[in-house]
Amino acid sequence: KRLEKLLMELRADIVISLFKKESDFLYKIRDGSKKVLEFHFSRFYRLQNTVGWRILLKKMLLKKDKYLASKYDKFVVLTEEDRRLWGKADNICVIHNACDFKGEEYANWAAKxxxxxxxxxxxxxxxxxxxxxxxxxxxxxxxxxxxxxxxxxxxxxxxxxxxxxxxxxxxxxxxxxxxxxxxxxxxxxxxxxxxxxxxxxxxxxxxxxxxxxxxxxxxxxxxxxxxxxxxxxxxxxxxxxxxxxxxxxxxxxxxxxxxxxxxxxxxxRFSREKIMEQWEKLFYRLKEGGESV
Structure with a gap:
């Protein structure tokens, strides 16, 4: 209720969830904004290091993850590999992590x-x-x-x-x-x-x-x-x-x-400039009502 009240006051163009608890209900809030869900991991992470009866529970949560992803205007994943793991969906797009490191100095290739x-x-x-x-x-x-x-x-x-x-x-x-x-x-x-x-x-x-x-x-x-x-x-x-x-x-x-x-x-290709261009392109196309790449 507090989040809904805040969003109704802000009237943002775009609201982003990082797939935390708010992802369960954020898409239901009718504040006029486009809703984006960003997943900062990979599709089947829940099954890693899981044994016994917990596997069944995690598989149920995976189904819920996929359902929630389908409810957002755009669902952003980190890799093409992960995009394929989510299956066919019109709202999925890929934007990589950005790296600020630049080649100002190189490794010591002689070092053992x-x-x-x-x-x-x-x-x-x-x-x-x-x-x-x-x-x-x-x-x-x-x-x-x-x-x-x-x-x-x-x-x-x-x-x-x-x-x-x-x-x-x-x-x-x-x-x-x-x-x-x-x-x-x-x-x-x-x-x-x-x-x-x-x-x-x-x-x-x-x-x-x-x-x-x-x-x-x-x-x-x-x-x-x-x-x-x-x-x-x-x-x-x-x-x-x-x-x-x-x-x-x-x-x-x-x-x-x-x-x-x-x-x-x-x-x-992972520079901040290139990755930010992709995010801005996504934002503008969502705001204008068009399709993103």
């Missing part, structure tokens, strides 16, 4: 340092990365893996590092505000996430000239990485393939630089 950034939780799959590094260390003992993040699995991951005998080559650091500097001290970026929406850290790392090796999880990596050009895209869960492609980068400094430069060049 690999970096990963993100929350220390099940989604990010650092347990898989530690298992990979246990094998990498055999052929590349003088390389280090630097992980920046905090979260619920920190103690678990520290224990896995100790059990694997990797204390001297795998380090977990607290998040830092100057993450660009950490990217630029490194020569390769790795991502072993089990699921994503559209990983900003991947785009940021590439904008700094880091070639990447990432699992092709839903959603995002397929839309960001051009396999063999600016990084390597690994079929989900294929650990041996991940180790093989990462090893190619670690043993070849020239390949790291070549792919790193390609990575930096490829991130221009």
């Amino acid at each position: 340092r690999v970096i990963a950034v993100g929350r220390l939780d099940y989604q990010k799959g650092y347990d898989r990365l530690i298992a990979i590094w246990k094998q990498i260390r055999i052929a590349f003992p003088d390389w280090t893996l630097e992980i920046f993040g905090e979260g619920s699995e920190q103690e678990f991951l520290m224990r896995r590092i100790r059990e694997s005998g990797l204390e001297n080559v795998v380090k977990i650091h607290q998040p830092v505000s100057g993450i660009r500097e950490e990217y630029c001290k490194s020569s390769v970026y790795v991502m072993t996430s089990r699921f994503e929406g559209m990983p900003m850290v991947l785009i940021e790392a590439m904008a700094c000239g880091l070639p990447v090796v990432a699992y092709a999880c839903q959603c995002g990596p397929r839309e960001i990485i051009q396999d063999g050009r600016n990084g390597f895209l690994i079929e989900e869960g294929k650990e041996e393939a991940f180790i093989r492609k990462l090893s190619l980068l670690l043993q070849d400094r020239e390949l790291r630089e070549k792919m790193g430069r390609e990575a930096a060049d490829s991130t221009g």
Whole structure:
């Protein structure tokens, strides 16, 4: 009631929900505005890390998600991959995340340092990365893996590092505000996430000239990485393939630089200017009553 009262006073042209609680009823408010629903993740995120009877509940919620999405004038998702997962709907459009990072300075391709950034939780799959590094260390003992993040699995991951005998080559650091500097001290970026929406850290790392090796999880990596050009895209869960492609980068400094430069060049399409143009185009077309791209 309070939101309805406010919107009736504001008489906004466009009102946006980020798929939180208000998405259940926002589209019902008759304040004259166009209603936009923006989903900052991927279609089946509810099913990730879910077992037992909860799967049935989550599937019911997924049906509700799809119903709600159909009620808005426009439904904005992050990737083309995710658009396809929502099925055929006239109101869906894709607008990527924007990245402010620009190539003011590049990675140190000579550094024997690999970096990963993100929350220390099940989604990010650092347990898989530690298992990979246990094998990498055999052929590349003088390389280090630097992980920046905090979260619920920190103690678990520290224990896995100790059990694997990797204390001297795998380090977990607290998040830092100057993450660009950490990217630029490194020569390769790795991502072993089990699921994503559209990983900003991947785009940021590439904008700094880091070639990447990432699992092709839903959603995002397929839309960001051009396999063999600016990084390597690994079929989900294929650990041996991940180790093989990462090893190619670690043993070849020239390949790291070549792919790193390609990575930096490829991130221009995610610039704030280009992404804001898409949002403005959507807003104007909604206001004018036309169709958006």
